Amino acid sequence: MPERxxxxxxxxxxxxxxxxxxxxCLTVSILPLSITTVxxxxxxxxxxxxxEDTALRETxxxxxxSLSFQIELYGNLVQNAADSDAVISTASRTxxxxxxxxAQFSYTFDVFLNNLTTQHPxxxxxxxxxxxxxxxxxxxxxxxxxxxxxxxxxADAEDLTAEPQWFIREDGAMVLICLVPEPYTKYVKAxxxxxxxxxxxxxxxxxxxxxxxxCHLRISNGDTVFFDYTDPKIAGFLSGTPLTSLSAEExxxxxxxxxxxxxxxxxxxxxxxxxxxxxxxxLFLILFLSRLFADFSTRRIDQVNRTMQVVQTGDFxxxxxxxxxxxxxxxxxxxQTMADKIQTLIQDNYQKTITLKEAQLKALQAQxxxxxxxxxxxxxxxxxxxxxxxxxxxxxxxxxxxxxxTLNKGRSQIALQDEIRNVMSYLxxxxxxxxxxxxxxxxxxxxxxxxxxxxxxxxxxxxNSIVHGLLPRQEGGGCLFLTIRRVEEAIHFTVxxxxxxxxxxxxxxxxxxxxxxxxxxxxxxxxxxTYGETSALKINSIQNQSTMITFCLPVSASPSTQEAEx
Numbered sequence: 001m002p003e004r005x006x007x008x009x010x011x012x013x014x015x016x017x018x019x020x021x022x023x024x025c026l027t028v029s030i031l032p033l034s035i036t037t038v039x040x041x042x043x044x045x046x047x048x049x050x051x052e053d054t055a056l057r058e059t060x061x062x063x064x065x066s067l068s069f070q071i072e073l074y075g076n077l078v079q080n081a082a083d084s085d086a087v088i089s090t091a092s093r094t095x096x097x098x099x100x101x102x103a104q105f106s107y108t109f110d111v112f113l114n115n116l117t118t119q120h121p122x123x124x125x126x127x128x129x130x131x132x133x134x135x136x137x138x139x140x141x142x143x144x145x146x147x148x149x150x151x152x153x154x155a156d157a158e159d160l161t162a163e164p165q166w167f168i169r170e171d172g173a174m175v176l177i178c179l180v181p182e183p184y185t186k187y188v189k190a191x192x193x194x195x196x197x198x199x200x201x202x203x204x205x206x207x208x209x210x211x212x213x214x215c216h217l218r219i220s221n222g223d224t225v226f227f228d229y230t231d232p233k234i235a236g237f238l239s240g241t242p243l244t245s246l247s248a249e250e251x252x253x254x255x256x257x258x259x260x261x262x263x264x265x266x267x268x269x270x271x272x273x274x275x276x277x278x279x280x281x282x283l284f285l286i287l288f289l290s291r292l293f294a295d296f297s298t299r300r301i302d303q304v305n306r307t308m309q310v311v312q313t314g315d316f317x318x319x320x321x322x323x324x325x326x327x328x329x330x331x332x333x334x335x336q337t338m339a340d341k342i343q344t345l346i347q348d349n350y351q352k353t354i355t356l357k358e359a360q361l362k363a364l365q366a367q368x369x370x371x372x373x374x375x376x377x378x379x380x381x382x383x384x385x386x387x388x389x390x391x392x393x394x395x396x397x398x399x400x401x402x403x404x405x406t407l408n409k410g411r412s413q414i415a416l417q418d419e420i421r422n423v424m425s426y427l428x429x430x431x432x433x434x435x436x437x438x439x440x441x442x443x444x445x446x447x448x449x450x451x452x453x454x455x456x457x458x459x460x461x462x463x464n465s466i467v468h469g470l471l472p473r474q475e476g477g478g479c480l481f482l483t484i485r486r487v488e489e490a491i492h493f494t495v496x497x498x499x500x501x502x503x504x505x506x507x508x509x510x511x512x513x514x515x516x517x518x519x520x521x522x523x524x525x526x527x528x529x530t531y532g533e534t535s536a537l538k539i540n541s542i543q544n545q546s547t548m549i550t551f552c553l554p555v556s557a558s559p560s561t562q563e564a565e566x
Contacts, residue, residue, distance in 0.1 A: 018298040025290035030283065037279045044271045052259070056246055059215070060257045064248045066208035067219065071251055074176055074200060075164040077116070081126060082180045082196040086112035090141065091130045091194040092183045105137045113140055124173060125199040128180070131192075144193060154224075160195050168226050172202030202227070216258040234260050300328045304335060311339055395432055413452040416491075420444065420484065423458040427480070430466050438470045438478035445485045449555050454526045458482075460519060461495045461549050469499025469547050490552045501543040511537055520549075527551060 015023070081087055090109040095101040113126050127139060129147045136142060147153055152169040160179050167175040180194040203210075206227050209217060214234060219227040245258040300322060307320045318339070322332035380392065414422075427440050462480070470478035483494040502510070511524040524537045531553060541547040 016298075018294045021294040021297055022290050025293060026286065029286040029290070033279065033282055033286070037275055041272050041275050044275075048271065056215075056257060056259060059212075060246045060248055060255060063209060063217065063219075063257070064250050064255055067253060067255065068250050070205055070208075071253065074174075074198060074205075077120065077123075078164050078176045078178050078196055078198040079162075081112075081116060081198065082178050084112060087128055087180055087196060088183050091128060091132075091135070091180055091192070101135075105141070109137070110140065122200060122204040123198060124201055125197075127197045127199075128194065129197060130194045144195075147195070147197070158193075160193075162191050166221055166224070166226065168202075168224065169199075174200045174202060174205045174226065176200070214259060216256075218256045219253060220256075221253050300324070300332065304328070304332050307339075308335070311342075317343075395429065414455045416448055416451050416453050419453055419455070419458060422456075423462055423482070426459050426462060427482075430462075434471070437476065438466070438480060441479060441481050443481075443483045443485065448484070448486060448491065451553075451555065453553060454530055457523055457527070458493065458495070460523050464520060465495055465497040465499065465547065465549075469497040469501070472500045486555070487552075489555050491555060492550065492552045494548065494550045496546060496548040498546050501545055501547055502539070502541040503543060507539060507541055510539055527553075 086108050090104055093104060095104065109128075116126060117123050125139060128141050129144050130141070131144050133143055133145075148156070152167050152175060154167065155165070160177060162179050162181075164176045164178045167177065169175060176198045177195050179191040180196060182190040182192050206219075209227065209229065212229060212231070214231050216230045216234065217227065218225060218229075245256065247257070248255045303320065307318050310318050320332055320336045320339075322329040424442075431438070431440060462482070465480055470480060477498075479498050481494070481496040483492070483496075485492055510520050513519075513521060520537060520539075527535045527537065535551055535553055538550045539547070540550075
């Protein structure tokens, strides 16, 4: 067996059981999914090509039928105009007087043309061209020399025939010309040099092509191109790229329809993108379900493994039981039996050790008697008064008040007024300790509701403002503001200082970082636990200027409810 193959097999064997299951599920699922996706994309691409070919043929057929209709319609109109008595008589009649000419032009010729343009308002102009230089009447009656001087007229007047001939002006308008018959012919129609020209605007004549998009269409008659349109979106792709093209012949007219293949491929690419998206979703589902299956299959093994790791640390209190009767279940229950026997063997000695430690701890706690602390502070106060040491007396009284409200007889709840007295005592102690280095300004609503709050809410906030905000100031003038006021059904607390502020990068982590004692995180967690997220601390700070901490407590929360929640 090749060495590389052996390494690969060993690497697979060393994979965890969960990864082996996951790899097996993915391999079995992805292969048929990939084959199905390739087949579907191939079939959809072929279907799109057929649909595009059908659409192009329908577009070409519609354009061809509409062009044939337009050619026949206006060809008949110009021939009927040329064969009319009003046109023939106007071009061939001999006029004896000016009045005869005026009467013919005004009451016969103009009336006929007006009737025709009224019935077909899309016609821009109808002009009779005659070889008689003396006959001129506005744009309706002109000479053949005027026709020959038109830049769009590419033939000689002698080349005109009785069949309508098509020309195109510079502005795209279509001009249709046919000869006028000679008058008084009975059996064989003879034609003079006179001709009738009918002008139709290009956008009117080719109205049926307004909905064209994503293609190039050219309509020509002989060597003359009458219509050439290219969608601006594909203008740069008509040369040098493969094209799919169709053409048709209609009454001497040729229609060429072209569309770049890249548009069809682009549509297929969009379908491919959708299929890739679907495949990605399927892969995600396969991965998700395979992971669930692997987790389900290895969950009990992982549970046994975690329990073993806990037991390795010496903790035999974990309980593990498996109701399944397979190999994993038997292994789990046997391990629990073994752990129970080991725990039974060490329980006596371990329990004796715990009992001894607890007795030692209670002895230490008994030594810390709050009454002993209060008696000592009271004695210090008495001696200070006898010695006229007012500052020592004040400090001992403040400390007695502070610790009495802080310890609160071991309760986690404290009256709001006691909490305020606690923080005021702390502020006065700090003020004395630092020789009045900072100023304290309080605004406390004199009428506050008689409610209980979690113990030690304000002192940690005030301590942070003094220690981390005011004391680090290089110059004097530090000031701490404490505001407690009732607003409707809530009590708003504000602790603000004009200290050094908090760096912006440190501000988001203040309520999520552990600190010794009662820190901001501890206060914030107790507020959320007792009153919910709406009472969480809100901290705003401008570095080197100020820091403000605010929170609010609902008045409606009863002391019994708060105590139960804590």
